[in-house]
Amino acid sequence: MSVETHTKKITINTFMKKKESKQKISMLTAYDCSTAKYFDEAGVDALLVGDSLGMVILGYDSTHKVNMTDMKVFTGAVSRGTKNCMVVADMPFMSYHTTVEEAVKNAGELIIAGASAVKLEGATEHILNVVQRCVESGIPVMGHLGFTPQYLNVLGGYKIQGKSAKKTEFILTQSLKLQDAGAFSVVLEMVPEESAKYITEKLSIPTIGIGAGKYTDGQILVADDVLGKYSEFKPKFARKYANLADTIKNAASNYVLDVNSGSFPDDSEVFHLPDNETAELLELKK
Numbered sequence: 001m002s003v004e005t006h007t008k009k010i011t012i013n014t015f016m017k018k019k020e021s022k023q024k025i026s027m028l029t030a031y032d033c034s035t036a037k038y039f040d041e042a043g044v045d046a047l048l049v050g051d052s053l054g055m056v057i058l059g060y061d062s063t064h065k066v067n068m069t070d071m072k073v074f075t076g077a078v079s080r081g082t083k084n085c086m087v088v089a090d091m092p093f094m095s096y097h098t099t100v101e102e103a104v105k106n107a108g109e110l111i112i113a114g115a116s117a118v119k120l121e122g123a124t125e126h127i128l129n130v131v132q133r134c135v136e137s138g139i140p141v142m143g144h145l146g147f148t149p150q151y152l153n154v155l156g157g158y159k160i161q162g163k164s165a166k167k168t169e170f171i172l173t174q175s176l177k178l179q180d181a182g183a184f185s186v187v188l189e190m191v192p193e194e195s196a197k198y199i200t201e202k203l204s205i206p207t208i209g210i211g212a213g214k215y216t217d218g219q220i221l222v223a224d225d226v227l228g229k230y231s232e233f234k235p236k237f238a239r240k241y242a243n244l245a246d247t248i249k250n251a252a253s254n255y256v257l258d259v260n261s262g263s264f265p266d267d268s269e270v271f272h273l274p275d276n277e278t279a280e281l282l283e284l285k286k
């Protein structure tokens with residue numbers, strides 16, 4: 001199957017143009033250089049170095065333990081793998097909540113690490129100030145509303161958000177505030193399709209949905225869900241396009257069989273001494 005891939009660097013302007021021309025925006029998370037390269041070559045518009053890496057890569061049970069050092073390392077790796085994709089880095093828990101100055105400094109470090117934009121969760125007065133100051137400093141910001149994993153303990157678990165007209169209106173108000181503060185797009189996570197459609201139609205910036213139905217301007221999924229590599233937890237909306245868990249397990253068990261049976265390595269997989277050196281070696285042995 002041939003895939004129409006992009007040949008031009010994706011920017012925040014591409015996001016706006018796609019919304020205006022009703023073309024969908026495709027996003028995936030990515031955490032390492034080689035996967036980022038394949039996603040870029042496949043034509044994904046933008047890659048999010050999500051703090052979900054805490055769960056899918058580092059084995060934590062939430063995103064809370066991910067820190068700035070982690071985010072800079074993984075952002076660097078992903079950006080080195082991409083040519084055209086836009087790279088967005090998540091601001092980790094507590095890296096933007098204390099002061100606006102600290103938040104802007106941390107956002108700047110993610111840009112220096114290789115991101116073209118940062119993403120942060122929520123829309124409190126403080127967050128809106130952070131968004132505004134980042135944008136004034138040249139740092140594009142993607143918002144994140146609906147289910148916001150960094151607020152897991154306040155939300156009381158993995159729960160669908162915006163489940164009534166009133167709650168949908170609240171998310172819309174938050175989205176409009178982010179838009180006014182200068183955010184270039186907003187992720188809507190785990191909200192009913194009707195709510196996401198309503199919000200998307202009222203915003204001039206693109207919405208990127210995850211578990212938010214088909215009417216958002218773009219979609220994002222966690223790479224390890226799409227690739228069938230993360231098995232701890234399977235959200236309803238996470239469509240699986242590959243089964244890397246089985247591929248990896250089969251490869252590793254075949255390797256173990258070959259090592260144990262002595263069939264690895266074979267003659268094509270070893271280095272040899274020149275004949276004269278082998279002869280000398282045999283002499284030394286005597």
Ligand code: KIV
Nearest residue numbers: 029050051052187210
């Ligand atoms: O960290 C992440 O992967 C995310 C996506 C779920 C949007 O924030």
